[in-house]
Amino acid sequence: MWAKPSAKPIVLTVSPNANANNVSPSQQVVVNAEGGTLKSVSVTSGGKALDGAMDADGKTWRSSGALGYAATYTVTASLTDSLGAPVEKTSTFTTMKPTKTLSVNFQANALTSMKTGGTYGVGQIIAIRFSKEVTDKAAAEKAVVIQTSPSVEGKFFWLDKQTLHWRPEKYWAKGTKVNVAVNAVGVDFGGGVFGTSNISTHFSIGRSLIAKADNNAHYTKVYVDGALVRNMACSMGKGGYTTGSDGKQIHFWTQNGVHVVLNRAMNVEMDSASYGVTDKSNPNYYDENVTLCTRISYSGEFLHAAPWNMADHGKRNSSHGCINLSTADAQWVYDTFIEGDVVEVSNSPKPIPVWDGLGDWNASWDTY
Known part of the structure; x- marks a missing residue:
């Protein structure tokens, strides 16, 4: 008598293991079938399915989406055995709940x-x-x-x-x-x-924009993709120190080194009290609304319009640390510079700390 052939045993391997608890959500779900053909896999929790795809050999399914915390997942694998009959297998696992x-x-x-x-x-x-x-x-x-x-x-x-x-x-x-x-x-x-x-x-x-502000020459040159596109007379930090109301020493140099544009603002209220000079009789006291401000450090360095000291632009440094420009030049900077553009200050005795703005470029590559 002819005997009906029997199907080969199906060995289904699921990772994470069935009934596993405290599973890391970073773990990939992998389903592998031997002795049968894997047709589809679904991994669901709370009605939502995890993304995934089958390998080219049709034997293994791998998840591509991230698991969630404190969730129970049901893995459903649909297969056909060696005789073509449909088979469905399920297992569950639960992910960890962090405190x-x-x-x-x-x-x-x-x-x-x-x-x-x-x-x-x-x-x-x-x-x-x-x-x-x-x-x-x-x-x-x-x-x-x-x-x-x-x-x-x-x-x-x-x-x-x-x-x-x-x-x-x-x-x-x-x-x-x-x-x-x-x-x-x-x-x-x-x-x-x-x-x-x-x-x-x-x-x-975007394009490469690098401004080079020379503390000695009193000019800021702007290069776009290596070509000089603007040469701006400026007045930079006058230098020297004073003592703030909290007893800390305050300097008035434009800091030396690489600055990176942080943001821009049409108007900024610049007040010496923000860094400790609160006495109105102090010659370093000021409280002004300044226009066309392009910020390059957290400590308050800007390129901005300074029509009040035009006589010093290109000749001497008289600011409290900002790069003072004509209104026309400040407008051009405001319209042209974007976040991440570079302003390199040279010939100033006060280096910019790595933490002041995006001062990372001032750390040597060996120590970075």
């Missing part, structure tokens, strides 16, 4: 969020801000994925315990495309503090 979490965001600088799809100057830094202190810096850096076109190598730099920067060795090449992702879900950033969600952004580098 402490942090969020992540991208900054153009400490004053401005990064604009996804935006265009920035060649001095722009990748800045990642964590909502809580990070004690496992290696884990944080590993979670960051940076892709550039053309490809360029870079380094991480921790500005403080919550702020991670990344830059190439030299200014970006114009036209560079930059993609940044922080895969924070399931990552322990130290002390059992886990990332709440994965985030990503992308931006482009």
Whole structure:
């Protein structure tokens, strides 16, 4: 008598294992079938399906989406056995529930969020801000994925315990495309503090604009893609010191080194009280509404219109630390410069600290 053939045993392997608990949301779901043909896989929780795709050999399915915290997932695999009969297998697992979490965001600088799809100057830094202190810096850096076109190598730099920067060795090449992702879900950033969600952004580098402000020559030259396009008479920081109301020493130099444009404002109320000079009888006291302001440091350095001291432009330094320009030149700067553009100050005795604005470029590559 003819015997009906029997189907080969199906061996279905699912990772995470069936009934697993405390699964990290960073873990990939992988379903593999031997002895049968895997037709489809669904991984669902709360009515939502996890993204994923089948390998080319049709034997393995892999998830591409991120799991959530404190969620139970059902894995349903639809197969056909060696005789073509349909088979369905299911399993479940549950992800971990962290007690402490942090969020992540991208900054153009400490004053401005990064604009996804935006265009920035060649001095722009990748800045990642964590909502809580990070004690496992290696884990944080590993979670960051940076892709550039053309490809360029870079380094991480921790500005403080919550702020991670990344830059190439030299200014970006114009036209560079930059993609940044922080895969924070399931990552322990130290002390059992886990990332709440994965985030990503992308931006482009525009034309190369580098301004060179010479403290001795009293001129600021602006180069676009290497060509000199404007030479502006200016008056920079007069230098010297005074003592603020809190007893701290205050200087009046335009700081030496690489500055990066942080933002622009049509009007800024500039008040010496903001950094400690509150006595109106002090010759360094001022309280003025200043126009056409392009900011280049957190400590209050701007390129701005200063029609009140035009006689000093191109001849001597008399400002409190800003780069004073004619109204016409300040208007041109305001209309032309973008965030991330570079202003290099030379021949000033006071160097800009790395933390003052995007001062990263002033750290040597070996120590960055």
